[in-house]
Amino acid sequence: MLTITTCHPLKRIITLVVACLIITSPALAESGKAPYKIGGIFAVTGPSSMLGDPEKKSMELAVEQINKAGGVDGHMLEAIIYDTEGDPSKTVMGASKLINKDNVMAIVGPSLTPTTLAVMPMIQKAKMPFISCAAGNKIVQPVDPWVFKTAQSDIMAVATIYGNFKAKNIKKISIITVANAFGESGKEQLRAQAPSFGLTILKEETFGATDTDMTAQITKIRQDNPEAIVCWGTNPGPAVIAKNIQQLGLNIPLYQSHGVASPKFIELAGSAAEGVMLPTGKILVAGLLPDTDPQKKVLTAYMADYKNKFNTPVSGFGGYAYDAVNILAAAMKGSNGDKEKIRAGIENTKGHVGISGIFNFSPTDHNGLGQDAFVMVKIVNGKWELMK
Amino acid sequence: MQELLQYFFSGITNGAIYAVIAIGFSMLYNSTELINFAHGEFVMLGSMCMITFVGVMHLPLMPAIILAIACVTAAGLLFERLAIRTVKHPEHIVLIIITVGASIFLRGAGMIIWGKDAFSIPPFSSHPPLDIHGAKLLAQSIWIIAIFLLTSIGLQLFYKKTLTGKAMEANAISKRAAWIVGIPSRLMVTLAFGLSAAMGGVAGVIISPVTMCSYDMGTMIGLKGFCAAMLGGLGSLWGALIGGFLLGILEAFGVGFVSSGLKDATAFLLLLFILYVRPGGIISSVDVKRF
Numbered sequence: 001m002l003t004i005t006t007c008h009p010l011k012r013i014i015t016l017v018v019a020c021l022i023i024t025s026p027a028l029a030e031s032g033k034a035p036y037k038i039g040g041i042f043a044v045t046g047p048s049s050m051l052g053d054p055e056k057k058s059m060e061l062a063v064e065q066i067n068k069a070g071g072v073d074g075h076m077l078e079a080i081i082y083d084t085e086g087d088p089s090k091t092v093m094g095a096s097k098l099i100n101k102d103n104v105m106a107i108v109g110p111s112l113t114p115t116t117l118a119v120m121p122m123i124q125k126a127k128m129p130f131i132s133c134a135a136g137n138k139i140v141q142p143v144d145p146w147v148f149k150t151a152q153s154d155i156m157a158v159a160t161i162y163g164n165f166k167a168k169n170i171k172k173i174s175i176i177t178v179a180n181a182f183g184e185s186g187k188e189q190l191r192a193q194a195p196s197f198g199l200t201i202l203k204e205e206t207f208g209a210t211d212t213d214m215t216a217q218i219t220k221i222r223q224d225n226p227e228a229i230v231c232w233g234t235n236p237g238p239a240v241i242a243k244n245i246q247q248l249g250l251n252i253p254l255y256q257s258h259g260v261a262s263p264k265f266i267e268l269a270g271s272a273a274e275g276v277m278l279p280t281g282k283i284l285v286a287g288l289l290p291d292t293d294p295q296k297k298v299l300t301a302y303m304a305d306y307k308n309k310f311n312t313p314v315s316g317f318g319g320y321a322y323d324a325v326n327i328l329a330a331a332m333k334g335s336n337g338d339k340e341k342i343r344a345g346i347e348n349t350k351g352h353v354g355i356s357g358i359f360n361f362s363p364t365d366h367n368g369l370g371q372d373a374f375v376m377v378k379i380v381n382g383k384w385e386l387m388k
Numbered sequence: 389m390q391e392l393l394q395y396f397f398s399g400i401t402n403g404a405i406y407a408v409i410a411i412g413f414s415m416l417y418n419s420t421e422l423i424n425f426a427h428g429e430f431v432m433l434g435s436m437c438m439i440t441f442v443g444v445m446h447l448p449l450m451p452a453i454i455l456a457i458a459c460v461t462a463a464g465l466l467f468e469r470l471a472i473r474t475v476k477h478p479e480h481i482v483l484i485i486i487t488v489g490a491s492i493f494l495r496g497a498g499m500i501i502w503g504k505d506a507f508s509i510p511p512f513s514s515h516p517p518l519d520i521h522g523a524k525l526l527a528q529s530i531w532i533i534a535i536f537l538l539t540s541i542g543l544q545l546f547y548k549k550t551l552t553g554k555a556m557e558a559n560a561i562s563k564r565a566a567w568i569v570g571i572p573s574r575l576m577v578t579l580a581f582g583l584s585a586a587m588g589g590v591a592g593v594i595i596s597p598v599t600m601c602s603y604d605m606g607t608m609i610g611l612k613g614f615c616a617a618m619l620g621g622l623g624s625l626w627g628a629l630i631g632g633f634l635l636g637i638l639e640a641f642g643v644g645f646v647s648s649g650l651k652d653a654t655a656f657l658l659l660l661f662i663l664y665v666r667p668g669g670i671i672s673s674v675d676v677k678r679f
Contacts, residue, residue: 047604049504179649205648210608212599213402215524216643219394236506237599247517248394248524268508268600 016278035078036071036332038063039098040118040321041109042133044195046085050235050264053109054318055133056081057310059108062325065305077325084110088118092320095119099126104338108324109133111317114181120147129342131328133320135258136185140366146367148346150323152281152356157258160192160279160374161230162197164255164387174203174226176217176235176241186232186257202226207237215244222250234259246272253277258374261316279374279388281356283316287385298353319355320387327352327359393523395644396637401529403636404536405595409613410628411540412587418530418560418623419580421480425487426467428610429494430585434460434592434599436498439507442596449512457589463494464585468578491606498603506600532594539590540629547625556580560623617660621669630670635659 040059043052063079071077080102082094091110098104099122106129110116112137120139123130123146132149133140139149145167175190187204194201202224205217218241221229229245229252231238238260245254254276256265261280266273279387282289284297302322305315330352331345349368352359357373376387409431415426437456441447447455471486472478514533517524546553559566559576567573591613599605610637620631635655642654662670 043666045499045504047504053504176648200505205643207648208608208652210605212405212595212609213649216395216640217400217648219391219398219523220644223391236508236602238480239506239600247526264505268506270508270510276584 011116014265033073033074033075035153036337037078037080037102037104038328039102039104039107039326040079040081041084041091041093041094041098041107041114041115042081042321043086043111044081044083046087046116046377048086048112050086050262050315051133051317052086052109054315055109055111055321058306058318058320058322059325061306062322064309066325067087072329073334073336075337077329079325080096080104084115085113086112086213088115091115092118092122095122099128103118104128105332105339106130106328106342108321108328112181112356113185116149121145125145127339129328129331129339129346131324131346133317133324137189139184143364143366145347147344148324148327148361148368150327150354150356150359150367151320152369153367154186154257155193156187156194156369156371157279159371160278160376161255162193162199164277164376165228166197170227172200172202172226173228173230174205174221174224175201175230175232176205176207176214176221177231178209178237179206180209182234182259183232186259190230190232199282207233209233209237209243211237212273213244214241215248218244218248218250221289222248222252228250228255229255230255230257232257235264236268236377239265239272242269242272242276253360258351261377263313266379273379273382274333275379277376277378280377280384281373282375283314283319283355285375285377285384285386288384294358295355299355323352323354323356323359326354390522391644393521395640397523397525397529398638399637400633401526401532401598401636403633403641404521405591405598405609405632406537406613406616406635407586407629407632408536408591408594409609410617410632411543411569411583411625412591413614413617414620414623414625414628415543415587416580416584417617419556420483420577423487423614424473424584425484425610425614426491427493427588427613428606428608429491429498430460430464430588430606431595431609431613432498432606433463433494434589435596435605436502436507436592436603437589438593438596439502439509439601442505443507453593456593457586460589460592461582461586464588465578465582467585468581473578491610495603495606502603505604506602508600509597511597526595530550532598535590535594537585539587539627543625550588552579586641604620615656615659617669619662620667621671622669624669626670627671634670 042055044056048058059079063077084091084094098107108131108217110196111133113134116132116134116139130147133151135151137153137155177187192245203221207214231241238256256276256278258279261284282295283299325388327349331342334342346363347363349359349361357369359368378386378387412427416422437459440457441452469489469492493640511528513527515527517526531534547557555571559571559573563573616631616635617628620627638655638658639651643651647656
């Protein structure tokens with residue numbers, strides 16, 4: 001009697017352990033290999049959510065597609081995504097969680113240049129393959145071995161606009177930029193490239209991201225009759241500027257940056273958007289591209305898949321994360337999870353046809369995009385039109 | 389001359405908006421000695437209600453304006469009833485922190501209701517801008533100034549001519565004395581909350597065609613209104629008017645003659661200077677206490 005009662009709990013524990021083994025083992029046997037974990041940090045909520053939200057969704061879409069096609073060398077991909085709210089300190093917290101707690105193999109994101117710059121020291125220390133979805137040049141200049149980015153940079157956007165000026169023989173311009181990192185970076189490029197296109201910048205004005213009225217700045221610009229105005233900002237400021245220019249009855253062509261390349265700008269600016277010209281990635285005008293364009297197939301497939309999965313129209317920004325995950329997955333092939341091999345794999349990516357352009361990375365170019373990543377569009381009757 | 393006028397027009401348009409917001413701050417401070425940091429969020433609510441009524445439901449302008457202001461007033465009354473009156477130990481610092489909390493709550497609620505995008509509605513009337521010596525005065529600016537004038541005259545009449553208005557003023561001057569002569573002070577406080585929120589609603593309504601409205605627009609504009617109220621002298625109706633216009637015009641001229649990068653700095657430096665010289669604001673109706 002006594003022996004049975006003392007033995008009983010032990011037996012129970014053994015049975016439990018065995019049962020546990022039996023229950024968990026089929027799961028182990030089925031997947032075969034442990035999943036590859038990749039981290040995502042995006043500004044899913046907050047003022048920059050128009051970037052982060054589609055990026056998060058696109059990352060989920062890319063991971064799902066890769067897993068459906070059998071994963072990477074038989075390993076399923078597992079995405080762990082944190083919200084940064086566009087806040088640098090929350091981004092650092094998210095990145096440190098991904099590195100120390102979740103032990104991811106690579107990180108995609110964040111969405112903004114300031115948040116990317118905030119996590120870069122940590123990425124270098126952890127030797128973590130890292131593909132940012134932000135646009136700023138400072139991310140890849142100077143080149144950091146571990147840091148890559150998929151968004152088109154300001155350099156190309158400015159060059160595309162200035163190329164248009166050259167073709168139209170425009171010599172004197174004024175610029176108005178938003179007072180934040182995006183605007184400052186744009187201003188730097190606008191200044192730097194002006195001499196090589198024979199341009200003179202007459203006035204440099206700025207505006208606050210949430211200002212309600214910019215007529216004072218535009219009045220100042222009007223004084224010396226520039227041949228064109230370049231506005232550098234993200235919604236909603238540039239829409240206010242377009243409205244103010246229309247209200248003041250200025251007859252000067254307005255050029256915007258790729259920061260407003262979304263249907264939202266046309267909606268916000270209304271009739272004031274007419275005739276506005278801007279550089280944009282090809283996703284905005286995918287339907288208008290000639291069939292010979294190598295990106296057209298990729299673009300239309302991505303747009304259809306995105307719409308099917310999330311039931312919302314595609315945004316111009318989600319492609320950064322979609323490209324990042326696809327480039328990453330390709331680089332992970334044969335790496336066996338070794339971070340140095342993944343890094344080298346990204347660096348050696350050549351001819352990857354993505355959403356934002358055709359990527360050709362090299363040890364000196366961690367953005368990998370060429371001038372062809374941008375096209376100029378003009379808003380005509382509330383619709384985008386390709387400019388030649 | 390043309391530039392000068394244009395800066396001036398830009399300044400008085402913004403100034404009228406700041407003044408309406410400043411009046412809301414002052415009114416509440418008068419009755420309760422409370423700074424409502426959620427006031428900017430009431431402006432946001434006013435704008436977003438306009439977006440819903442005009443942009444989505446396509447109501448005619450006048451009913452939409454009245455409905456939007458009514459909604460914001462209701463929100464203000466609800467805020468007083470649920471968050472302020474229920475406090476057990478209504479010390480100032482506690483109440484102020486409650487208003488900060490309410491502002492975060494309202495911003496979050498705004499994000500859930502209207503989403504994270506910015507919206508815009510067409511101007512109240514589609515007249516072309518007036519041309520005065522080459523400077524353009526927008527039709528919407530005239531609307532803003534007209535509505536602003538109407539509200540401030542209305543408020544002045546309310547305070548000076550009606551019994552309720554006089555009772556509110558009495559309550560603001562001395563709660564105890566007002567209580568002795570039989571003025572229900574709690575009701576007056578509720579009324580002050582409602583009126584202050586309504587002023588926020590008015591600001592939100594008139595601003596909605598000028599700017600792009602989104603759930604997070606309230607913080608900065610609330611702060612500017614608060615500065616205007618401080619500049620003019622907190623607690624004074626005239627002070628709020630002067631402070632609002634001064635801030636708006638200073639900002640516009642700051643852009644025109646100094647630099648657009650220093651727009652906020654120019655205005656705020658002057659604010660600091662004025663407060664240094666006259667700590668109670670330009671029209672100081674209250675004794676300034678140091679914390």
